Amino acid sequence: MFDRLKAMLIKEFIQVFRDPRMRIVLFVLPVLQTVIFGYAVNMDVRNIPTAILDRDNSSESRQLAATMTSSGYFRITNHISSDNEAQALLDRGTVRVVLNVEHGFSQRLQRGETVPLQVLLDGSDSNTAGVIMGYLARLTTDYNISIRSDYSLRHLGQTLSIGQVELASRAWFNSNLASPPFYVPAVITNILFIITMLLSSMAIVREKELGTIEQVIVTPIRKGEFILGKTLPFVLIGYIDVILISLVGMLVFDVPLRGSLWLLFFATTLFLMSSLGIGLLISTVSQTQQQAMMSAFFIIFPTMLLSGFAFPIENMPQPVQWLTLLNPLRFYLVIIRGIFLKGIGIAVLWQQLAALTLLGVSLLGIAVLRFRKTLG
Amino acid sequence: MIIQLSSLTRCFGSLTAVDNLTLSIPEGELFGLVGSDGAGKTTTMRMLAGVLDYTSGEAKILGCNSRDLTVVQGEIGYMSQRFGLYPDLTVAENIRFYADLFDVPAAERIARTRRLLTFSGMAPFTDRHAGRLSGGMKQKLGLCCALIHTPKLLLLDEPTNGVDPVSRRDFWRILNDLRKEGVTIVVATAYLDEAERCDRVGLLHNGRLLACDTPQNLTKLVKSNQRAPSLEDVFVELMGEQELAVPQPSIPQPAEQQPGAEASSPAVSLEQISKHFGNFIAVNGISLTVPKGQIFGFLGPNGAGKSTTIRMLCGILSPTSGKGSVAGFDITAEPERIKENIGYMSQRFSLYEDLTVEENIAFYAGIYRLAPDKRSERTEWVIRMAGLTERRSSRANELSGGWRQRLALGCAILHEPSIIFLDEPTSGVDPLSRRRFWDLIRTLARGGVTVFVTTHYMDEAEYCDRLALIYRGELVAVGTPDELKKERAVDGVLPSLEDVFIGLIEEHDRT
Amino acid sequence: MNLRRLKAVAKKEFIHVLRDPRSLMMGIGMPMMLLFLFGYALTLDVDRVPLAVWDQSQTVESRELISRFSGSRYFDLVLTTESYGRIEEAIDRREALIALVVPADFARSLSRGKKAVVQAIVDGSDPTTATIALGYADATTAGFSGDVSMKKLRKQSVQSTKFPALDLRPRVWFNADMVSRNFIFPGLIAVVMMIMAAILTSLSMAREWETGTMEQLIVTPVSPSELVLGKLAPYFCIGLLDLLLCIGVGEFLFDVPLRGSLVLLTVLSMLFLFGALSFGMLISIITKNQLLASQLGIVTTILPAFLLSGFIFPIENMPFPIQIVTHIVTARYFVFILRGIYLKDVGIGMMWPEVLFLAAFGVIVMTVAIWKLRKKID
Known part of the structure; x- marks a missing residue:
């Protein structure tokens, strides 16, 4: 019963693993990718390079600079003396913020006046700029409160109680708002998708391109055996990669x-039905590996970008949001993040699991029906 | 001297492919290189062309060291065994591409292209994509591309494999013209009748040059007192000693009797079968019957529709119209049942190049579900039959063309099918192996196996029980070799099959 | 060539x-x-972050704070509730990304000149969005806090006019609309x-x-x-x-x-x-x-x-x-x-x-x- 399948599998494994470079591609690169994702993808804004143009040069202005540095958000990298310098630093992107302390800063504060603090901000990266504005607002308020209580103590001779509001934030699921817990599951989904979909379609089309398929299809091998034989190796490699990436994520x-x-593996199996279905469909419409690869990329990019891995689906326009309902990666991502971060189970995830089953069964079904054991 | 080789040696790992080859070829000579499969013909040709470096010795081509031929590259024409055509370029575009690479002046290019296309009979197909040509036509297009410029030295590696006799004759006419222009030509070939037309012939065996002389002098080497020994006899004589005993094939089991398939029903029967590719009619209303146990030869020029017909019979291409049955099963309704009962060897090598000989055999043994106890026996049999005992763990892409063919045949009959379809099984195979090949085929036929074979070798056609000639998708003639000859006999003298073949085609063209 | x-x-x-x-x-x-x-x-624009609020204080001050949030272009008040359970549910289902809990003693602490602590619960699973959303929440709270303290000072001090203050005047270059x-x-x-x-x-x-x-x-x-x-x-x-x-x-x-x-x-x-x-x-x-x-x-x-x-x-x-x-x-x-x-x-x-x-x-x-x-x- 399994003779033919076994023969196919042995052959596929020999072909995939004969080239040592292929082994690297299949097992080392996913790990490397996880590490890069884990470290590189970080929106935490800290140590913002800051220049200070201090025309006052007083203890008050120095104290202001010290307050900023001690907050941990800002790092004074340049002390400059002219507007031109400020312009150049911002142009070059060396600093993101320039503090401009005018002459007379300390005197006016001592007189109890309201002193403008001019801040130049590089707004190119609007998100980072938004975060920086928030930090600045917070710091200014703190600074104000401290100078006011100083002032009242010095001039009115009394300690004033100043009411203030503090925000005590608590992040659920990911208490220190670290990036890896969010992105590592996404790496799993992406790598699994690329390996199973792209490689399996290319491996099938390779037989067409090199002509070896002609000898295989005149044998009594059944369609199902051929398809399984071509795809199972990549399924297995996919599972190994899921385990590898999870281990790196958990340990590093x-x-x-x-x-x-178990739920993770179950969901992975459901997802593989969709991704292999797409891979098979591509192989039915491609004659060369190049065509297969291009068709695959045409699917990979929108599927990945519209899965919510970095760009929240809620932010997308409504029609696009509807479109994402056809995206198996979207559901798989929610499930896998839910399992990793929130520890939720079937009770919460049943909708996603059902959607994944529906997509998988229909994609794989269409692909198998369309797959023909004939030439041309 | 155009080519000067001294002690040229090339090793691949522990294998010495070319061993101490010393040879010089003067200007204007037509030199033939013959030898058994894996003798080192292709390796030698590649070193001459400078695409492969030699291990030791020296090779001077047009006065240059063959390790770096940059200076004289424009003077060398080379046609590799697997000529690289671009499938998505048309015939004309492929030729144009090579003309540009060799800087052929426009006027010359146009004249030459026309001439080449006419000789090869490809003129009607200039706008067809190369990927849609038949195997033989691709070979011809490769030749046209290699001949588009006038080199000082022309290297041809088995240029006429799979080319029909008519085109082969025209091809040699062109080579003769080129020789008159003073072009030095080295041609590696498996056809000994071609070698006989060369000025000198070198006989390679196991990487060594066994003999090198004019065809006339070579035939004197034959010790047996034959009246007019041919080069083939020389070949057999010189190589004979090395010949391995042909393993006797086990007699296959008669095909299982299926309900509905009567014992007396023919192995293959076709009724008005046609195949269209778009506007192009590849096969046009062919009707045929092949009884069981017969060797049926399928002849025809390149592009006549032979491969298309075989593919329809094997159930991997569905016919546009008509009916047919193989082993009692309908070719449109039950292709999968057919596949259980047949063996097929395609024209293009279609085993896995990145698998070894043994791995390829094991793969097909698994696919055909050979019983475990039979598996090793059949594997050994195939390896011995193909003469690959020493190369059982070589990868298929390291094998020479002839060896690959033998391995492919082995994989096709591994499961002892009752009907075998062979699409040009012997193209590129050396004469000795071809003889063994046909011994094997006849043994199989005696055991009740039906063999359906296409070939361009007329001597092989003689071995067939019956022949069919197709041309431009139509059946031109069917009969035993003798019947066909008698039909065209002039004054009681029987013509050769080649003449019959050419005559029938010319006649068909006229009507 | x-x-x-x-x-x-x-x-x-x-x-x-x-x-x-x-x-x-x-x-x-x-x-x-x-x-x-x-x-x-x-x-990647983080605006109109869905916000849930549980106002335990129900005072003028707390309502003012909340209106600062709901009036901002960055937040969108989707839910006012009176239980942790509901907040938990809203975040689990991604109805709300951030939740504010204003304590019962909010107004009292402020009037006594003490620190009032407002709790913010954020769904940290997307740390990028969460960080940015918290940044906005922080800035909004800071603005409110600064105004409250100023008011308080004015009330307490005899000289009603002058107090020193640093007035932040950010100027955004290059991508001014952010x-x-x-x-x-x-x-x-x-x-x-x-x-x-x-x-x-x-x-x-x-x-x-x-x-x-x-x-x-x-x-x-x-x-x-x-x-x-x-x-x-x-x-x-x-x-x-x-x-x-x-x-x-x-x-x-x-x-x-x-x-x-x-x-x-x-x-x-x-x-x-x-x-x-x-x-x-x-x-x-x-x-x-x-x-x-x-x-x-x-x-x-x-x-x-x-x-x-x-x-x-x-x-x-x-x-x-x-x-x-x-x-x-x-x-x-x-x-x-x-x-x-x-x-x-x-x-x-x-x-x-x-x-x-x-x-x-x-x-x-x-x-x-x-x-x-x-x-x-x-």
Whole structure:
């Protein structure tokens, strides 16, 4: 019963692993990718390079600079003396913020006046700029409160109680707002998608391009056996990569695995039906590996970008949001993040699991029906 | 001297492919290189062309060291065994591309292209994409591309493999013209009748040059007292000693009797079968019957529709119209049942080049579900039959063309099918192996196996029980070799099959 | 270098591309798709963050704080509730991303001049959005806090007029409206061109090896440089077309202002394109295998262009070793140049090191590619 399948599998494994470079591509690169993702993808804004144009040069102005540095958000990298310098630093992108302390800063504060603090901000990266504005607002308020209580103590001789509001924030699921727990599951989904979909379609088309398929299709091998034989190796490689990436995530980046491992594997299997279905469909419409690769990329990019891995789906326009309902990666991502970060189970995820099943069964079904054991 | 080789040696790992080859070829000579499969013909040609470096010795081509031929590259024409055509370029575009690379002046290019296209019979197909040509036509297009410029030295590696006799004759006419222009030509070939037309012939065996002389002098080497020994006899004589015993094939089991398939039903029967590719009619209303146990030869020029017909019979291409059955099963309704009962060897090598000989055999043994106890026996049989005992763990892409063909045949009959379809099984195979090949085929036929074979070798056609000639998708003649000859006999003298073949085609063209 | 041979190779390659609708799709359709995705569908702008509130205090002060949040363009009050359970549920279901809990003693603490602590619960699973949302919440609270303390001071002090204050006057340069599209778009040009270049070229040479056309090519007088440059030509043209399309779409559809010089932009893009195409070609020459080349292409060009170029994820935030790695990512320099020209109108004087790097990269990679393309079959 399994003779033919076994023969196919042995052949496929020999072909895939004969080239040592292929082994690297299949097992080392996903890990490397995880590490880069884990470290590189970080929106935490700290140590913002800041220049200060201090025309006052007083203890008050120095104290202001010290307050900023001690907050941990800003790092004074340049002390400059002219507007031209400020312009050049911002142009070059060396600093993101320039503090402009006017002459007479300390005297006017001592007189109890309201002193403008001019800040130049590089707004090119609007998100970072927004965060920096928030930090500045917070710091100014703190600074104001401290100078006011100083002032009242000095001039009125009394300690004033100044009411203030503090925000005590608590992040659920990912208490220190670290990036890896969010992105490592996404790397799993992306790599799994690329390997199973792209490689399996290319491996099938390779037989067409090199002509070897002609000898295979005159044998009594069944369509199902051929398809399974071509795809199972990549499924297996996919599972190994899921395990590898999860291990790296858990050991190197402290990504928690809160939910059930079995559910993870179950969802992965459901997802593989979709991704292999797409891969098979591509192979039915391609004659050369180049065509297969291009068709695959045409699907990979929108599928990945519209999966919510970095760009929240809620922010997309409504029609695009509807479109994402056809995206198996979207559901798989929600499931896998849910399992890793939130430890939620079938009770919460049943909708996503159902959607994934529906997509998988229909994609794989169409692909298998369309797959023909004939030439041309 | 155009080519001067001294002690040229090339090793691949532990294998010495070319061993101490010393040879010089003067200007204007037509030199033939013959030898058994894996003798080192292609390796030698590649070193001459400068695409492969030699391990030791020296090779001077047009006065240059063959390791770096940059200076004289424009003077060398080379046609590799697997000529690289661009499938998405048309015939004309492929030729134009090579003309530009060799800087052929426009006027010359146009004249030459016209001439080449006419000789090869490809003129009607100039706008067809190369990927849609038949195997033989691709070979011809490769030749046209290689001949588009006038080099000082022309290197041809088995240029006429799979080319029909008519075109081969025209091809040699062109080579003769080129020789008159003073072009030095080295041609590696498996056809000994071609070698006989060369000025000198070198006989390679296991990487060594066994003999090198004019064809006339070579035939004197034959010790047996034959009246007019041919080069083939020389070949057999010199190589004979090395010949391995041909393993006797086990007699295959008669095909299982299926309900509905009567014992007396023919192995293959076709009724008005046609295949269209778009506007192009590849096969046009062919009807045929092949009884069981017969060797049926399928002849025809390149592009006549032979491969298309075979593919329809094997169930991998569905016919546009008509009916047919193989082993009692309908070719449109039950292709999968057919596949269980047949063996097929395609024209293009279609085993896995990145798998070894053994791995390829093991793969097909698994696919055909050979019983575990039979598996090793059949594997050994195939390896011995193909003469690959020493190369069982070589990868298929390291094998020479002839060896690959033998391995492919082995994989096709591994499961002892009752009907075998062979699409040009012997193209590029050396004469000795071809003889063994046909011994094997006849043994199989005696055991009740039906063999459906296409070939361009007329001597092989003689071995067939019956022949069919197709041309431009139509059946031109069917009969035993003798019947066909008698039909065209002039004054009681029987013509050769080649003449019959050419005569029938010319006649068909006229009507 | 023979011009006719170069032309012959280029022409052949053009035919390959033109005959294969998918290559054209890839070369032109894909960049368009990415542009539209990033232009319309994908945004990193964090605004209208869904907010849930549990006001335990129910006082004028607490309501004022909440109105500061709901009035801001960054928050969208979707839920007022009176239980933790409901907040938990809302966050679990992603109905709300952030929840504020104003304590019962909020107003009392303020009137006593004590610190009032407002609790903010945020869904941390997307740390990027969460960080930004918290930043806004922090700033909003700080603003409220500053006003409250000022009021308090005024009430307490006898001299009602003067108190020192620092008045923050931020001025945003380059992208004054702080629209993320203006930031993403220039970087997107680099990513699009990198993807296009890598995918189209990485298979081209490997394919000739796999299908056997290479053996025939290398015995013709065509030199490695003619072969490589000829093969690049059509992709270079597609790349330029992509560039024009990108600029056009940015200008007319997305209103991304181009402050700098169009000529400089085009010239430097050509420089980058040359390097990117050469790199794809080098991959193809080294691997000789299409399956492998495709994977290597993804990992060495597309991923770095997305992740390590600063296109979305700021390089300054990366750990030092990764920052070092980014220095060999050409896309990084091109992203920098594009943003400089698009947003800041800087000239070549400001970014000559980057330009120099791109030029050197292109020349070196091309030289290596030509050198690696040995006209031998082993």
